[in-house]
Amino acid sequence: MNNIKKELNMASKETRQDSIGRFISYFCITIIGVLVISIIYFITSRGLTMFFANHVKLSDFLLKTTWNPGTLDSHGKPEVGALPMIVTSFSVTILSAILATPFAIAVALFMTEYADKRGAKLLQSVIELLVGIPSVIYGYIGLSVVVPMIRHIYGGTGFGILAGTIVLFVMILPTITSLTVDSLRAVPQHYRQVSLSLGATKWQTIYKLILRVGTPGILTAIIFGMARAFGEALAVQMVIGNAAIMPKNLVSVASTLTSQLTTGIGNTVLGTFANNALWSLALVLLIMSLLFNTLVRIVGNKGAVKNERKNKQ
Amino acid sequence: MSKIITSENVSVYYGKQRAINNINLDFNVHNITALIGPSGSGKSTYLRCLNRMNDLINNVTVSGSIKLNGKDIFSPQMDIVNLRKTVGMVFQQPIPFPFSIYENVAYGLRLNGIKEKKILDVRIEKALRQSALWEEVKDSLHDNGFSLSGGQQQRLCIARVLAVEPEVVLLDEPTSALDPISSAQIEDTLVSLKNEFTFIIVTHNMQQASRISDWTAFFLDGKLEEYSATKKLFLNPDKEKTSDYLNGKFG
Incomplete structure (x- = not known):
């Protein structure tokens, strides 16, 4: 009798398993949360040091064009104008996204609308392979193929925004393609049938219906691609030229936020002014990637609203 | 009768x-013809031959001849896009596009290159009036098509087909996903439009076939078992199997 009473008062085995499972998942979530918060806190505090401890004006940092944290200018102020890097980062990101998007959409359309199952699967694995190639390989190919080619055609060194754009184009193409494929596959098969039954050609169905319905997903794909391009360091560093000066044109040497960081961070000592300046660049990067994430959320939510309505019926 | x-x-x-x-x-x-029969009897498959929707499925072969106004629809000269404009189709589930009501009906018109807003407005109002949806949506034409109820969505789909001005409209169990009131509205719509269009409707609902159709074809096991005027088929069928099916002995 006592035994039964005891058993009834105790949590059952299943309940205990449940609480152990819950504990493990909350524990992991907490660790990840702490990690994210500490990264953000660390970069923010380091990144802001230059403004508070060294009294650099934010407007100087964002708008001046000379980057030379080691020396002082004629007024005795440090030269930490990050505008050239910001401009270059945005240039390579936007140009490579513009270049990659049409290709990505074309490949995605081929995979979802034209290719048979085997062809689509083959392409899928090619794309996955492209995603998996380490960025140093892309950079190396850029350095040994793209840069000499540009040098041959346009003269100069061959390093610069154009070379960076071409390398990033290849790197973000698979990202944008596979996300676009997902969004086109999510367009219900019925829509295609209805469209054809109304007398649409296949091409009309694609551009009047499928692309239109898939637009939020395609935009998300492009933003993901841009986020990847903006954050890519190594491959870009190998082909951009790494001169922190305002780019004059697409084939003059330049430097992105990331390439400046990877080049400089090993050559400065923690706590020095030059090091603080680099942390401020990192802060800009962090803010940008948070911004890209928010954009993805907003665009994705717009698509979700549409889907919710669809499920309501 | 032609x-x-x-x-x-x-x-x-x-x-x-x-x-x-x-x-x-x-x-x-300008008649309504009903195709009835148990599930798997081939009535939907047959219906989908009439505008060559079976072409979209892999591994399907169609033999024999189907003529629309005397022209063979399987001949190489037949433009399949024109065929589907002449022979429209309404599906079992209401499938509006995730656009506004206006854009849903405009879809087929825009395919034909109609861009002028005045013409679009007139044709869209006409189609929505034909499908008896106009009074309910005239103030909300720019709302999403999914904001409508199921029955309204199906009438929107009918309007989308009618806007293209087909001669024949195929309906594949258009009311099976709808409640009785919505079904009745769609039946009324079809009856009131039969002077302008020819309707061929696949239905599981024998009462519906007897209410609205002029002719009824009874399919069984992939064969046409019996075909005659609806009244005759329902009151005095020639074949015993037809009579058994109508009386609910199988199917």
């Missing part, structure tokens, strides 16, 4: 399996 579609010896194979077998069936212009 025939708009005539079909001879139509058989359909899914791979090697025969789904329908030597169907000979003619359709009168």
